[in-house]
Structures are given as structure tokens and as C-alpha cells.
Amino acid sequence: MVYNKSAQTWRWAAPAALSIGLAALASPTTVQAEQTLRIAMTASDIPLTTGQPDSGFEGYRFVGYTIYDALINWDMSSADEVSGLTPGLAESWEVDEDDQQVWYFHLREGVTFHDGSDWNADAAIWNLDKVYDEDSPQFDARQAGNVRGRIPSMDGYEKVDDYTISFTTSEPDAWFPYQLTFLLFSSPAQWEALDGDWDEFARQPSGTGPFKLTRLVPRERAVLEPFADYWDADRVPQVDRVELLPMPESSSRTSALLSDQVDWIESPAADAIARMESQGMTITSNPYPHTWPYQFSMLEGSPWRDINVRKAANLAVDREGLGALLGGMMVPAVGTVTPGHPWFGEPEFEIGHDPDEARRLLAESGYSSDNPVEIKVLISTSGSGQMQPLAMNEYIQQNLAEVGIQLEFEVLDWESLFPNWRRGADHQTSLEAHATNITFGWLDPFAAFYRFMHSSMAPPNGFNWGYMDDPEYDRLLDEAKVTFDQEAQDALLAEFHARMVDDAAWLWVAHDVGPRAMNPRVQGFVQSKNWFQDLTPVYIEE
Numbered sequence: 346m347v348y349n350k351s352a353q354t355w356r357w358a359a360p361a362a363l364s365i366g367l368a369a370l371a372s373p374t375t376v377q378a379e380q381t382l383r384i385a386m387t388a389s390d391i392p393l394t395t396g397q398p399d400s401g402f403e404g405y406r407f408v409g410y411t412i413y414d415a416l417i418n419w420d421m422s423s424a425d426e427v428s429g430l431t432p433g434l435a436e437s438w439e440v441d442e443d444d445q446q447v448w449y450f451h452l453r454e455g456v457t458f459h460d461g462s463d464w465n466a467d468a469a470i471w472n473l474d475k476v477y478d479e480d481s482p483q484f485d486a487r488q489a490g491n492v493r494g495r496i497p498s499m500d501g502y503e504k505v506d507d508y509t510i511s512f513t514t515s516e517p518d519a520w521f522p523y524q525l526t527f528l529l530f531s532s533p534a535q536w537e538a539l540d541g542d543w544d545e546f547a548r549q550p551s552g553t554g555p556f557k558l559t560r561l562v563p564r565e566r567a568v569l570e571p572f573a574d575y576w577d578a579d580r581v582p583q584v585d586r587v588e589l590l591p592m593p594e595s596s597s598r599t600s601a602l603l604s605d606q607v608d609w610i611e612s613p614a615a616d617a618i619a620r621m622e623s624q625g626m627t628i629t630s631n632p633y634p635h636t637w638p639y640q641f642s643m644l645e646g647s648p649w650r651d652i653n654v655r656k657a658a659n660l661a662v663d664r665e666g667l668g669a670l671l672g673g674m675m676v677p678a679v680g681t682v683t684p685g686h687p688w689f690g691e692p693e694f695e696i697g698h699d700p701d702e703a704r705r706l707l708a709e710s711g712y713s714s715d716n717p718v719e720i721k722v723l724i725s726t727s728g729s730g731q732m733q734p735l736a737m738n739e740y741i742q743q744n745l746a747e748v749g750i751q752l753e754f755e756v757l758d759w760e761s762l763f764p765n766w767r768r769g770a771d772h773q774t775s776l777e778a779h780a781t782n783i784t785f786g787w788l789d790p791f792a793a794f795y796r797f798m799h800s801s802m803a804p805p806n807g808f809n810w811g812y813m814d815d816p817e818y819d820r821l822l823d824e825a826k827v828t829f830d831q832e833a834q835d836a837l838l839a840e841f842h843a844r845m846v847d848d849a850a851w852l853w854v855a856h857d858v859g860p861r862a863m864n865p866r867v868q869g870f871v872q873s874k875n876w877f878q879d880l881t882p883v884y885i886e887e
Contacts, residue, residue, distance in 0.1 A: 379585050380583075380584040380585050380586075380884060380885040381584065381585060381586045381587070381588060381885075382584045382586070382587045382588070382608055382609065382867065382880070382883055382885060383587075383588045383590060383606070383607040383608045383609065384407070384587065384588065384589055384590065384607065384608070384609045384610075384611070385590050385591075385592040385597075385598040385601050385602070385607045385609065385610040385611065386403060386407060386589055386590065386591055386592065386611055387403060387592070387593055387595075387598075387611050387612050388400045388403050388404070388591050388593065389564070389591050389593040390563060390564045390591050391408065391561060391562075391563060391564070391565075391566070391567045391589060391591060392404030392407065392408045392409075393408070393487065393488075393491065393547065394408050394412065394547045394548075394550045394558055394561060394567070395485065395487075395488055395531060395543050395546050395547050395550060396413055396472070396475075396488060396529045396530065396531035396550070396552065397409075397476065397485075397487075397488035397489075397491040397492040397528075397529060398491065398529075399487075399491050402786070402876040402877065403611070405527070405876075405877060406876070406877050406878055407567075407589050408558070408567065408589070409529055409877075410529075410554065410877055410879075411554055411555065411556040411569055411587070411880060412459075412550055412552040412554045412556055412557065412558055412569070413529035413530060413531070413552035413553065413554045414433045414434045414529065414530065414552065414553045414554050415433045415434065415525060415526050415527065415528055415529055415530070416433055416434050416435040416438075416450055416452075416469075416525050416528065416530075417430050417431070417432065417433050417435060417438075417522050417523075417525050417526050418430070418431050418432070418433035418526065419431065419526060419873075419875055419877055421871070421873035421875055421877060421878060421879040422871060422873070422879065423871065423873060423874075424631055424871050424872055424873060424874070425874075426874070427634075427685075427686055427687075427874050428873050428874055428875035428877075430522060430523070430526065432453070433453075434452060434453050434456065434464060434469075434530060434553060435450040435451060435452055435453065436451055436452070436453045437450075437451045438450045438451065438522065440519075440829060445517040445827070445829065446500070446513055446514045446515075446516065446517055446518075447511060447512070447513055447514075448511065448512045448513075448514070448521060449505065449509060449510075449511050450509065450510050450511070450512070451508060451509055452464070452465065452466060452469060452508040452509065452510065453576065454508055455576065456553055456576045457553070457574060458532035458534065458535065458551045458552060458553055459532065459535075459550075459551040459552060459553070459557040459572055460532050460534055460535045460538070460551040462532055462533070462534035462535070462551075464530070464553055465507050465508060466504045466505070466506065466507050466508055466509060466510050467504065467507075467533075468530065468532070468533055469504075469510050469530065470502065470503070470504050470510065471483060471533040472528075472530045472531060472533075473502050473528075475488060475489075475531070476488050476489040476492055476493060476528075477489070477493070477499070477502075482541060483533070483536060483541065485543050487543075488543075492527055492528060492529075495524060495527040496524040496525065496527065496528060497515075497524070497791070498514040498515055498516070498518040498520075498521050498524060499512065499514065499515075499524070500512075500513045500514055500515040501513040517826070517827045518826060518827075519825070519826060519827060519828055519829045519834055520789050520790050520791050520826060523788065523789035523790075523791070524789070524791075526788075529552065530552065530553060531546070531550065531551065531552060532550075532551035532552065534551075535549065535550070535551035547561070548561050553575075553576065554572065554575070555571065555572055555575045555577070555580050555581065555582055555881050556569035556570065556571060556572060556582060556587065556880070557569065557570055557571075557572045559586075564591060565590075565591070566588055566589060566590050566591075567588070567589040568586055568587070568588055568589075569586060569587040569588075569589070570585065570586045570587075571584075571585070580879070580881040580882075581881065582880065582881045582883075583869060583881065583882060583883060583884040584880075584883060584884055584885060587880060590607060592607075592610070595612065595613065595614040595617070596614070596617075598610040598611070598612075598613065599613060599614065599617045599620075599621065599862075602621065602626060602862055602863075602864065603620075603621065603624055603626075605864070608863060608864045608866065608867050608885070609861060609862070609863045609864070609867055610861065610862050610863075611861055612860060612861075613628070613860055613861070613862040615670075615671050615672035615674055615733070616672070618672045618673075618674070618860070618862070619672070621862050625865055626862050626863065626864060626865065627862070627863045627864070627865050627867070628860060628861070628862050628863075629860070629861045629862075629863065629870065629872050630674060630858035630859060630860045630861070630872070631858060631859060631872040631873070631874055632676045632683055632856050632857075632858050632874060633856075633857065633858070633859050633873075633874050633875055633876055634682075634786050634787045634788050634793075634874070634875065634876065635730060635784060635785070635786050635787070635856055635857040635859075635876070636678055636681050636682075636784060636785060636787060636853065636855075636856055637675075637678065637730075637731075637732055637737070637782075637784045637854050637855040637856070637857065638678070638681070638782070638784070638851045638852060638853050638854060639658075639722060639780040639781070639782055639851060639852035639854070640780060640781050640782075640783065640797065640810050640811055640851055641655065641779065641780050641811045641850070641851060641852070642770035642775075642778070642779045642780060642810070642811040642812070643811045643812055643813055643814070644770055644771055644811070644812055647770075647779050647811075648718045648719070648720050648779060649720075649779060649780065649811075651710050652848065652849060653706040653707060653709050653710040654706075654707065654710060654712070654718055654750070655848070655849035655850070655852070656694065656703075656706050656849045657702075657703035657704075657706040657707045657748060657749075657750065658703070658745060658750055658849075658852045659694075659696045659849050659852055659853065660696070660697065660698065660699045660700065660702050660703040660706070660748075661698075661700055661703040661744050661745045661747065661748045661750065662698065662741055662744050662745070662852070662854055663698045663740075663744050664677035664678070664697075664698065664854065664855065665677065665698065666740070667737060667740050667741075667854070667855065668855075670736060670737075670740055671732070671733065671737075671855075674857075674858055674860045675732070675855040675856065675857060675858060676855065676856040676858055677854075677855065677856075678696075678853035678854055678855050678856050679695075679696040679697070679846070679853060680692065680696070680842060680845070680846045680853055681787060681793055681794070681842060681845065681851070681853065682787060682793065682842060683856060687835040687838070687839065688790070688793070688794075688835060688838040688839050688841075688842050689839060689842055689843075690838075690839035690840060690841075690842045690843030690844075690846075691839075691843055692842070692843040692844075692846035692847050693843075693847055694846055694847045694849060696846070696849075696853060700744075700747060700748050703748040703749075704748050704749060707748060707749045707750070712749045712750075713749045714746075714747070714748070714749045716749070717746070717749045717750060717751040718749060718750045718751065719751050719753070720750060720751065720752055720753070720779045720780065721752075721753045721754075721755060721776070721777065721778045721779050721780075722738070722752055722753070722754055722755070722778060722779065722780045722781070722782060723754075723755050723757060723762060723765065723775065723776070723778045723780070723781040723782065724738045724754050724755070724756055724757070724762075724782045725756070725757055725758065725759045725762045725782070725783075726756060726757075726758055726759070727758075727759055730784040730785070730786070730857065731759070731782075731783075731784055732784070732855070732857055734782065735756075737854070737855070738752075738754060738782065741854065742754070755776050755778055761774070762781070762783065763783065765781070765810075766781065766783050766808055766810055767804055767805060767807070767808060767810075768804055768805070768810075769803065769804030769805075769809075769810055769811075769812065770810055770811050770812060771812070772804070780811075780852070781810055781811075784857070785808075786876055788875075788876065790822075790825060790826070790834075790838055791826075794822060794838065794841060794842070794845075795807075795822050795826065796808045796809070797809055797810075797813070798813050798815075798818050798822065798841075798845065798850070799818065799819055799822050799823075800813065800814040800815070800818075800819050801819075813850065815848075817844065818841065818844070818845070821837055821838075821840055821841040821844070822841060824837055825837040825838050825841065859872065859876075866885050866886050866887065867883060867885065867886075868883070868884055868885070868886045869882040869883045869884045870882070870883050
């Protein structure tokens, strides 16, 4: 598999492909001098700035993909197309045709770090050692902890020549390029100039990204300014500086926006949206790879082993009404991925609000409102990506009770619910529950499907909490994982997803839409269908 650049577009050459697209970013016709974009984040502190951020995907969004690049970046230029992969610090890559556990990456020449030092294979290997070689002087346990779990196939790496490196994976894995989007590259020269002190490096970081950090005040602010020598001329920032401000409380973010202390806030509270709109603020949103489901237990004795119960639950939820409860800030889910996605497929089971059909299905299995199915579900009070879990679950509880499914909730704090995910439905901390309600992102096939639905991912190996064990699921996923032609891989994943929907394998409720609120002066923002967003085209219209 070879990744080649043609005169007009990037494409995968036979025998492989990863679907991507490069759309030109529109630049404003006039840009005012000394423009500052002030953003209120949901984080309580500035994410780690050394190269491998913490604070989850918000860290990657604001101090990861701004200050740094990966070998493979996300194309975030479109609000309409699902984000794909695009060359970053590697111009091309290919898997060895004779040994599909070996990948070669051809590095981009002429790139410099913010400190002026050169990007090359030595810098790449130095960065790999900082997270994988515990005996290397630059090894940083904190960065390693933030990224190694995101690259499960990594087995080895080496320098081939000054602008080529190779990776060895633990097994053939066509999804390996997705994993490398999380590995970001810091300047070895800057680290050495700072006497090998990662804490000092955090205050004076040097990456290759479109922004450079010029000021850091923990728990108060980080200031980013354009890197004029950024290698991608289409992504040179339009503002003079970006100020990142930690504000974990939604009410504080709302007040800051309405009082003109900031220009942009993440995750506005649903009950504040109307007030912000009435004062002229812009609310942006776009479905992105994020799903809010119930994951079922398939252990002996679980009511979800009955497909009629699974289908009835999916037909009982009034997703439109739930959307109204959330101020319109959700998209009804009819599967793990959204319709129109290459992996959605053509399922025959149509998920929607049809309580009469739900009652009919339950009656076939001997259930009714007078003789309801009794189901226990683990839910949380809050948590990353959980949206508004208490209000949402109470609404679903009412919907399901109307057709003959009685839900009992075990309400846990997020710090208890999340680790239970990998312990499994039969673990004592699951409290004999029949489902768990944890949201997740599906940027790649492993994250979307394999870790939940493959039998080998049953606890403690993965997140197959409910012990799903379907030989046909395993066959399709195993075949997709070693299929390096993208169209063929997409077709297998679409077949898998359609089967999953037809089986009503989970209760799918919602997709988050990443709501943001902005002062109308903020222009040029393109909200991509991604967890991550590009700040480079944004400008302030005075």
C-alpha cells in the first residue's frame, strides 16, 4: 500500500486506501491587525503542553493539534464531509507487501520546529523513544501514559534513512494509520537547550504546528501565536493570538461570553442557549464521532438476550422529544455511526419512535405493561461525553415504561462507572446490571466496533462489557482488520454495522453535536465532523 500525491488530490494507490479529502480553506478578504481570540475551555487547567496532552480530546484540540503535528493529521476543513486522514509530518506511507506487519513512513522535508531546528528521522526516533524507551534520557512517563494506550498495535520502530522510518506492528493491522494521529512530535533541540527538563519544556514548548506557545500561566491561561514558518501555507493562522482559558463551570463560561470576557465557549449549557441567542451570540454544532448508547449484557439470564426486547427498547425511545429536552443539541442515533457514513451499511431494521410496534414485539415474548421486563442499568451522574445523563436516563425510563420495560438505575459517579467498563457485566462492581450507559468516540474501526463487539475483547482485554460472542461479528471484524484496500474494508465494516443494527445489539439513543457558543465577531470557523477542530481559519471581524 502506497500513499501518493497526485497533481490535484491525495489518493491511496493500489492495493490500499484510506479515504481522505483536502478542501481549500477559505481565507477572509480582510483581516484586522492585533486580533485576539479568547476561548473558554471546559478543562480546569491548561492541558499538558509537552507534546502528548492530557485532558482527553480537549487537550488534543487546543494544545495538541495547535502546537504540534502528527505523522498523519486529521483533515478538518469540511463541515459536510466526515473527517479523514491527511499527510502531516509524513508525506506518504506504505505497508510492506511481503510483510504486512511492517510500515514505512516517508517524512516531509523542509519542516522546522518552532525553535528553528530540523524535523527528520532522528527527531522522529527521539520522540518515539520519549514514550516507548524507558531507558532513554528523554523518556517521560507522563507523556507515555497519555499516548501509549492509543496505539495498541505498536511493536517496534527504527530509522531507515534521514527521511524514512519504519514501524512494526504486533499483527497485521490496516487501522494502524489512525492510531498514529495521536503521536505528536516535540523538538529534541529545545529539550536539550532546556537541560532535559520536561517541566521547563512545558513552559517553553517547541513543536512543528501552526501555533507556538508564548505564555503559560497554570490554571489561568495559555497564549498561542502563529508560527509564520509553518510548512502548510494553507493553514497559517489568521489571528494574532489565541488565549485559552480554563473554565470548568458552564455557568461561568456563559457569563464570560455574555460579558465579553471571552469570544468562544465550549459546551454551553442547554438551558442557557436561548438566552445567548437572544443576545446575538452564535451557536454552532455538528454531529461528530460520538455515540450515547446502552451496552447490553448478553450473559445467561439477561433480558437483552431476547431480540424482541432489544428491538422494542430501540423503538420505545422518543429521540425527538429527548432532543427538545436538550435544546436541540443532539442527533437521534439509529446505529453506532451516522447514516451516510461509509460504515453505516443498509440495515433492514429501522430505528425510530414506534411504541405500538414495541408493545407488539414485547407481547410476542410474553411481556406487557402489566407484566414488564425488569432491567437494571448502570448510569452516571456526569462524566466526559456523557452529555446530561440523569435527565436523559429519566426520560428514557419513562419512554420504556410506557411499552412494558421497567428500568431500575444504579447511579454511580463517573470515576466508578468508567473503570467498571473494562471489568465486565459479571464483575461484582456491575451490581448484577443488565446494561451500562457509557458514551464513546468512534474515530476509527477499532474504537467504533472491535473493542466492544469482538469476542476477544471480553474483560479484561477490552470493552466488550456484555460478553458479546457472535462468530459472524468476529469473522467480519477480523477480515476488515487485515483488509488494506479502503473500499473493501469499508464494505466489510458496513456489512458488520448493518448486521449489528438488525440484531439491535445495543440501544442507540443519541450522537452529541459538540455545541459551541461564540460572539458574532468570530468568523471563519468551520466545525468539522470530528472531536477536533481547526483554529487556523478563524478571524475576528471588527
